[in-house]
Amino acid sequence: MYQILEKEELAPKIQKFEISAPQIAAKAEPGHFLIVRVDEFAERIPLTVADYDREQGSVTIIVQEVGFSSKQICDLEIDDSFLDLVGPLGKPIETEDYDRVICVAGGLGAAPLYPKVKSLAKKGVELITILGAQSEELLILEEDLADLSQELYITTDNGSKGRKGFVTDQLEEILTEDDQFDLVIAIGPMIMMKFVAEVTKEYDIDTMVSLNSLMVDGTGMCGGCRVTVGGETKFSCVDGPAFDGHLVDFNEQLQRSKTYQDKEEKVKEHEFWGADCRAKREN
Numbered sequence: 001m002y003q004i005l006e007k008e009e010l011a012p013k014i015q016k017f018e019i020s021a022p023q024i025a026a027k028a029e030p031g032h033f034l035i036v037r038v039d040e041f042a043e044r045i046p047l048t049v050a051d052y053d054r055e056q057g058s059v060t061i062i063v064q065e066v067g068f069s070s071k072q073i074c075d076l077e078i079d080d081s082f083l084d085l086v087g088p089l090g091k092p093i094e095t096e097d098y099d100r101v102i103c104v105a106g107g108l109g110a111a112p113l114y115p116k117v118k119s120l121a122k123k124g125v126e127l128i129t130i131l132g133a134q135s136e137e138l139l140i141l142e143e144d145l146a147d148l149s150q151e152l153y154i155t156t157d158n159g160s161k162g163r164k165g166f167v168t169d170q171l172e173e174i175l176t177e178d179d180q181f182d183l184v185i186a187i188g189p190m191i192m193m194k195f196v197a198e199v200t201k202e203y204d205i206d207t208m209v210s211l212n213s214l215m216v217d218g219t220g221m222c223g224g225c226r227v228t229v230g231g232e233t234k235f236s237c238v239d240g241p242a243f244d245g246h247l248v249d250f251n252e253q254l255q256r257s258k259t260y261q262d263k264e265e266k267v268k269e270h271e272f273w274g275a276d277c278r279a280k281r282e283n
């Protein structure tokens with residue numbers, strides 16, 4: 001069992017959990033993710049390692065309540081436990097030889113981006129970060145990212161904080177003035193990563209994205225997370241989730257991400273599956 005040590009609400013429906021998991025904390029690197037199961041009746045869902053503390057033996061996850069399983073996690077409290085935490089899974093984001101980097105986070109993408117920003121800052125890399133969200137209340141990790149970056153730009157879709165518009169508007173403006181960057185890392189909604197990759201392609205800047213493909217086992221066995229990268233089939237869980245953004249077939253991913261939309265809506269509307277699980281758990 002993996003006990004919750006700390007819980008903090010970062011924004012409406014977005015919770016941060018620090019969990020005791022010494023073996024995972026010992027090996028976690030930026031880019032890794034976990035497969036999490038609350039109890040024996042729960043769904044297995046992938047969540048990014050948003051931070052880790054090797055000394056304390058803990059890992060941090062940041063969870064946005066979007067459906068049944070994420071709500072089940074967000075309802076947990078300090079001292080509750082997860083039955084399973086499998087990880088660290090996936091490949092770490094490799095950024096060995098870069099000096100000037102722009103990090104772009106959209107919404108919850110700030111969570112997976114944060115450990116990478118932290119490690120780049122530790123290496124002395126010159127960092128600009130663009131943090132975007134639909135509105136001010138949904139901006140997370142703003143102070144943490146500001147502390148680690150030379151410059152932090154905020155964008156909100158509705159203009160409630162920072163620049164009104166998308167992260168790509170800010171990125172275009174920066175690159176128009178200075179395009180001498182070695183790398184752009186973009187993490188957020190699939191559509192955002194697609195458009196960031198289109199912008200950086202014009203400037204010929206290496207671009208890394210982290211895909212939130214649908215996952216089941218997270219270990220390369222089911223094929224659920226397959227993605228076409230440079231014309232080849234890859235599995236996000238073992239070959240990624242970070243890939244060269246200029247090679248990813250985003251249109252295919254956007255299509256695949258809708259595969260179970262009708263079933264997810266039914267669970268939300270009727271909670272039939274959730275009610276069944278709760279009944280089993282209570283008996």
Ligand SMILES: Cc1cc2nc3c(=O)[nH]c(=O)nc-3n(C[C@H](O)[C@H](O)[C@H](O)COP(=O)(O)OP(=O)(O)OC[C@H]3O[C@@H](n4cnc5c(N)ncnc54)[C@H](O)[C@@H]3O)c2cc1C
Nearest residue numbers: 045046047048062063064067068069070212213214215264
């Ligand atoms: C590598 C990776 C890292 C992720 N990291 C985070 C994170 O740090 N924090 C966070 O809040 N979310 C993260 N996600 C997304 C998270 O797994 C989904 O939000 C969660 O599975 C939703 O389940 P649900 O039952 O609450 O919602 P549902 O109603 O079942 O689904 C809502 C949406 O969540 C996504 N989703 C559902 N099931 C899965 C699944 N098995 N695999 C991937 N996506 C799914 C789909 O886009 C779906 O439309 C990550 C996904 C991946 C692949």
Ligand code: FES
Nearest residue numbers: 218220222223237
């Ligand atoms: S989640 Fe099953 S192969 Fe990647």
